[in-house]
Amino acid sequence: MKTEDLSKLLVFGSIQDKKEIISRLQHLGVMHISKADPSNQLVQDSPMQGVDVMSHLLLNLQYIAKQTNLDTSFTLEGLPPVEKVIEQANEFVEKHLGKVEDLSNEKKSLLRKHARILAQRSEIEKLPFALNHRVPSAHQRIVLLSENSVAGYPFPVKLKIQQEMKNQGQFFTEVFVLNKDLNQLHNSLRKSQSKQINLPEMPLGSVQFLHTLQREEKDINEKLDEIEKDFFRKINGKQSKIKFLITSLENYREQANITQKFLQSKNFFAVQGYVVKKDVQRIKNSFPETTIISMPADTKAPSKLKNKGFAKFFEPITTMFGIPTYSLIDPTPLVSLFFPFFFGFMLSDVGYGLLLLISIFAIYFQVGEKFKTPLIIFGTSAVSSIIFGMVFGSFFGNLVPITPLYQDSFSASFIILQVSLLIGLVHINLGVLLQIYQQFLKKTPLAKALQVTLPIPLIEGAVVLLLFKQYLAAIIVAIILLILLYREKGFFGIMDITGFFGTWFSYARLLALSLATAGVALAVNIVAQKALSLGKIGFVLWLFVIAFGHLFNFVLNIIGCTIHSVRLHYVEFFSLFYEGEGHPFKEFKIQRKMNGSED
Amino acid sequence: MVDMTTGLIAIGAGIAIGFAALGSGIGQGIASSAAAGATAENEKLLAKMLVFAALPETQAIYGFVIAILLLFVFGQ
Structure with a gap:
């Protein structure tokens, strides 16, 4: 019923290790970094420029845009601000990858349907006979599989046996049973050592049903071919790389912005932030060469809610x-x-x-x-x-x-x-x-x-x-x-x-x-x-x-x-009672995890 | 045939809820127009503004309570 207990941390490092420490803090993703107050020795840091990183990412994005032929207008002249690049890259993704994802989902759904058709076909083709008899009203068709003939077996319900055939040492029997007797029949099947073959409903018989399945399968295959062409023409396996580049840009943007909250002198820099108490030791273990001071959180600490399950x-x-x-x-x-x-x-x-x-x-x-x-x-x-x-x-x-x-x-x-x-x-x-x-x-x-x-x-x-x-x-x-x-x-x-x-x-x-x-x-x-x-x-x-x-x-x-x-x-x-005057605990972390489901 | 007392109680209940709802409606109109203006300037305020718009309804609820009390306490 109260917010998570936090500790305040001060991390001191040498300027040479700054990039490395920022990157490791981002990967740990447990620290809320707050703006440190300048002191006599330490002054406010400025955002990282990182021209080399930006140039590399931009060149990659432009290369992919050209390669995929998706959008020839995706060009960025000079070195625009990182926010501008992310905005353009996201537009690029939404415009084209969104469509590709829709196609991908349609493909998955068609593949599922295809698998269902194959399963149904294989069950029907296993039968040694065709199911051509029309099902009378209020009845259901059932095909039983058993070691012995079911013709003489005393089932507790009335069965109309249509045909029975022995195939590879097992008896296949087509029977009609009244809908109201279905449950009773299912219960008695265990005792009779027979089992029911799961078949779809086929009111017009199995031959007709197989024809329908074949038609459906042909349609699905045609649609799949169309999607494959469209899909590969549009994306050509580049979407995960584009997403990776955007993720990198976003993470870089976070790193560039977070340095504004740091303090630095000629040789050292300092990071101030808050972590959940149990994570203090984790941070200390991750930075053995760095000086880390932990102390109880003050009133400026952010609020981390600790609701679990339903309440969350x-x-x-x-x-x-x-x-x-x-x-x-x-x-x-x-x-x-x-x-x-x-x-x-x-x-x-x-x-x-x-x-x-x-x-x-x-x-x-x-x-x-x-x-x-x-x-x-x-x-x-x-x-x-x-x-x-x-x-x-x-x-x-x-x-x-x-x-x-x-x-x-x-x-x-x-x-x-x-x-x-x-x-x-x-x-x-x-x-x-x-x-x-x-x-x-x-x-x-x-x-x-x-x-x-x-x-x-x-x-x-x-x-x-x-x-x-x-x-x-x-x-x-x-x-x-x-x-x-x-x-x-x-x-x-x-x-x-x-x-x-x-x-x-x-x-x-x-x-x-x-x-x-x-x-x-x-x-x-x-x-x-x-x-x-x-x-x-x-x-x-x-x-x-x-x-x-x-x-x-x-x-x-x-x-x-x-x-x-x-x-x-x-x-x-x-x-x-409520004092809602807090500010949220935001971990400095990798912004978007890569998802390989589209690959 | 409804007797005079029951009729007067019913009229009283009607007046209680009627005027309360009238006042509440006028209040809600003023609050909602201000809320709509605030939301137009800042979309993030929508949720809070919906609550503000619903605030004057409380007066109608008071009228409703009085009407129910009239009907069930004095009307029985």
């Missing part, structure tokens, strides 16, 4: 508000629990939850790992929506009737309001506990810590005492509260009391949005139901209203639930 995906929600201050609380683990919970509570519909889940899977299969973080955030939120939808019995409103595990949100709205406020109270008090922990981390003097953390528990205490009619005790608590608030913020400190109730009632939005989702869904269903009574066109209208109405409600509420879940965290929860 929710870091962007926390950092969007602000990076946690170094050595203080990182509330991401709690955000990872409460965000999907709030989202699910507010959407609370099985249909919309499923729709969100399907959309997420569709996006995942389109874009892959690239958008994993938002997909995990919304995936868990979708599951939470499905669960709350089941609790309140909502499936596209009342379109699909399901029995609620509790009650529908309209009948139980007052109870749900109370539950929402209770959840709010839990959330707020977790914030208070985190504030207490934060004061402990900051080693705040007790009197000051009490002044900051006590008001909310005292307000709650006074309310509870009033509810139990303990008026005298309530008045004493109220007086203590007013004194604390006056000492902390003066006369306007009293506003904190109304502020607390404002914050608390804000959690009523959990019910409000839940009702809004269910209400609009219900309205869509009522309008659609009216349309159904319009005769023949009614069904088309019904379908139109249902599709567009629910899509509208779905999109509107996904946006609404996201914003309000985020808002409950930022405004109500974080305001109680």
Whole structure:
């Protein structure tokens, strides 16, 4: 629940070793390099020029551009700034290698299809007979392979044996079985020492199916030939080299920029930075000839978050508000629990939850790992929506009737309001506990810590005492509260009391949005139901209203639930304790690793 | 036939949520236009601006709470 503990490092080296040390630090990739303060002996360094390296890389890029015939306009005159070169090189890659990667992916997909066809063909060609009988309705064709004939075997289900043939000491039998008996047959196959040959569905028989496969195979081979020509003409095996050169340029750019943070004298230079405590020894071992001084990190240290697993995906929600201050609380683990919970509570519909889940899977299969973080955030939120939808019995409103595990949100709205406020109270008090922990981390003097953390528990205490009619005790608590608030913020400190109730009632939005989702869904269903009574066109209208109405409600509420879940965290929860004034820990490391998948 | 008290409670609930939503809507309009302006200048602010745009909705929530209390506490 707090940021990673860091150590501050000072690395001193001789000017001759500078390039070597920078390169090794970059390859280790564990140090956040910060700008060192100049002293009497050491002055600010300037960016490396490295003309030789730049020239070499530029010449290579230009050579490749000409060789691949991809872009004759790729020319760089003189020695432009490194940023300009990287920009042009990236444009070059995006323009041409992107297309090549698409072709490469298409090729992979065609090869997969080709492999499937080959596998199916080989299974069918192993059979000693053709499968020409038409499959009757409600039946399935199965081919069994066994040591002995299955004709006399007492199967527990009725089998229509079409043909049986012995080939190389084994019996192949084509049978038809009723769909409803399939499971029972599968269970009995083990006892009969027969096994089923996995074959694709062939309603028109195996001969016809083999013809179809051959046609598909021919099409795939033609497409593959086309891609091969295009692919090799365009790239001719150069793409990995281009990527390597761009990577080198980017790494060089990092090295050139990082030196601005160094200090140097005539003979020595110094690097100042921060590393995770466990990496200190690793750095010391990697630079045995260099002087390295380690000390506890100061308040200027960057913040490295240490969330693992599921919680890590929710870091962007926390950092969007602000990076946690170094050595203080990182509330991401709690955000990872409460965000999907709030989202699910507010959407609370099985249909919309499923729709969100399907959309997420569709996006995942389109874009892959690239958008994993938002997909995990919304995936868990979708599951939470499905669960709350089941609790309140909502499936596209009342379109699909399901029995609620509790009650529908309209009948139980007052109870749900109370539950929402209770959840709010839990959330707020977790914030208070985190504030207490934060004061402990900051080693705040007790009197000051009490002044900051006590008001909310005292307000709650006074309310509870009033509810139990303990008026005298309530008045004493109220007086203590007013004194604390006056000492902390003066006369306007009293506003904190109304502020607390404002914050608390804000959690009523959990019910409000839940009702809004269910209400609009219900309205869509009522309008659609009216349309159904319009005769023949009614069904088309019904379908139109249902599709567009629910899509509208779905999109509107996904946006609404996201914003309000985020808002409950930022405004109500974080305001109680969170100090998002840190800056991120950025390792000085190799920027892009080479990926040889295209080769 | 709905009796007078129930009718008045229903009108009260309507006024509570109606005026709260009206005020909230006006506030949201002002906040959202400013947020849209800020986002146009700096796209990175989009996420924060969406939250700012949603802030004035709290007043509507208060109206909603009052309406629910009227209906369920006094209306029963």
